[in-house]
Amino acid sequence: MKTMMTFKEFQDKWEAMPVYGNAFLLIDSAHHIDINIGYEELNQKTLLIRKSGQVPELPSSKSIAASNYQFADGTWVLCFRLIQSDNEEVFLRFCWDMIESSREVSENIIDFIIARYLKWQRLMECKRPNILPAARQKGLMGELMFLAECTKTMGAQKALESWCGPEGADQDFIYDGTWTEVKATTMASAKISISSLEQLDIDIDGSLMVYRLDKTTASDNFGFTLTEQVQNTSALFTGNLKCQELFELRLFQYGYKDMPEYGKQKYRFCGAEEYRVDVTFPRLTKGNIAYQITSARYSIDLASIAVFRK
Numbered sequence: 580m581k582t583m584m585t586f587k588e589f590q591d592k593w594e595a596m597p598v599y600g601n602a603f604l605l606i607d608s609a610h611h612i613d614i615n616i617g618y619e620e621l622n623q624k625t626l627l628i629r630k631s632g633q634v635p636e637l638p639s640s641k642s643i644a645a646s647n648y649q650f651a652d653g654t655w656v657l658c659f660r661l662i663q664s665d666n667e668e669v670f671l672r673f674c675w676d677m678i679e680s681s682r683e684v685s686e687n688i689i690d691f692i693i694a695r696y697l698k699w700q701r702l703m704e705c706k707r708p709n710i711l712p713a714a715r716q717k718g719l720m721g722e723l724m725f726l727a728e729c730t731k732t733m734g735a736q737k738a739l740e741s742w743c744g745p746e747g748a749d750q751d752f753i754y755d756g757t758w759t760e761v762k763a764t765t766m767a768s769a770k771i772s773i774s775s776l777e778q779l780d781i782d783i784d785g786s787l788m789v790y791r792l793d794k795t796t797a798s799d800n801f802g803f804t805l806t807e808q809v810q811n812t813s814a815l816f817t818g819n820l821k822c823q824e825l826f827e828l829r830l831f832q833y834g835y836k837d838m839p840e841y842g843k844q845k846y847r848f849c850g851a852e853e854y855r856v857d858v859t860f861p862r863l864t865k866g867n868i869a870y871q872i873t874s875a876r877y878s879i880d881l882a883s884i885a886v887f888r889k
Contacts, residue, residue: 583682583821586828589675598622606678612688614678624661626674631657631689637696642666642703643673645696657689659696666703672831673699679824701747702832710840716805719833720846721763721790722751723812729754730815735822745832749777750785758785760856766791766849770878773862780864784857786889789881791849802845809835852881853889860887 584607593616596604603617603625613629632655637645642663649655659677661670677695684691711719722744729738733754741754750758760778762771771789773779779787795802803811809830816822835841856862861884863875 583679583824584675585820585824586672586675589678590671592616593624593671603627610678610682611685612681612692616674619658619660624667624670626659626677628657628689628692629654631655631692634689634693637693638700640700640703642670643700657692669703672828673703676828698746710838711834713844715834716841716844717763717792717846718761719835720792720805720808721761721788722833723808724790724848724851725752725759725761725788727812727815735816735819736825739816739822739825739829742829745829749775750781757783759788760785761788761790763790763792766793769882770880772876772878774876776863776865776868776872776875779856779860779862780866784855787854787856789852789854791851792846793849795845795847797843797845799845799847802847804842804845805835806837806842809837809841854884854887855889856887860884 589606592604592606596602596617598618600618600620600622603615606614606616612631615627615629617625617627619625619627631647634647634655634657637647639645642661644658644660644662646658646660647655648658659674661667673696676699677692680695681688681691722742726738726742729741729752733741737754741752743753744751744761751761752759758781764771768791771787813823813826816826854860861879863877868875
């Protein structure tokens with residue numbers, strides 16, 4: 580089978596195409612399915628999958644129109660069309676991920692494609708700020724620290740595949756029948772915030788990883804910026820094209836872009852704590868609150884859960 584196509588190669592293929600309505604290019608003859616890129620009506624970028632068969636009606640969004648229809652010869656096609664041009668960068672990442680993530684899928688591949696599309700829907704509807712808020716920047720640093728630790732115990736590719744929070748999963752990392760939710764807070768903080776009922780609502784035992792990060796001065800030799808943290812983590816995947824591309828995709832899904840602003844503020848690592856989360860751990864779930872409550876955000880006092888510390 581043909582080796583994977585980088586995102587840059589994919590971009591170049593699309594940019595080289597003339598902008599004609601209903602003109603399509605087969606993206607890779609070695610792929611299991613007939614995936615095409617091109618332009619449909621109104622010169623809108625479109626990902627078209629031929630011989631898809633008839634599928635259940637798919638929801639469209641403000642950014643993408645999803646459709647499933649027949650050609651005159653009876654062939655069914657599955658079509659994803661960009662209808663909101665300011666989301667083009669997200670759409671291109673979506674298309675590239677659809678192609679590459681399905682490359683090694685040989686059974687029920689259309690079901691896989693549909694499930695992948697539904698995962699991307701939420702991301703495409705989110706307004707993406709130019710600069711991540713400070714709390715989210717710190718959260719990314721914590722997740723990158725944990726990702727680096729995972730590469731030591733499970734290898735680069737498995738570690739990256741377990742990092743599913745940026746894809747919209749309720750937990751940051753899911754792997755080997757367990758999971759880890761990562762939090763980043765200050766050295767002096769006595770509590771952590773849980774952002775939803777779903778975040779700790781899972782039947783299998785997992786863990787809560789808390790990283791202590793404090794702002795420090797630019798002259799602190801022990802300090803590091805988010806840019807440096809990204810670069811150091813990226814270096815773990817040097818020489819592995821698949822892992823490098825997957826790492827870049829996860830950063831994009833998180834909302835991170837390489838910008839000078841992320842290289843200004845330094846942070847110092849002040850320690851980390853891991854807590855076991857099992858059936859006795861104090862948490863709010865949909866099963867232990869009134870059914871009238873559909874969402875909640877709450878805080879957990881860290882001193883009170885010391886008994887769960889690993």
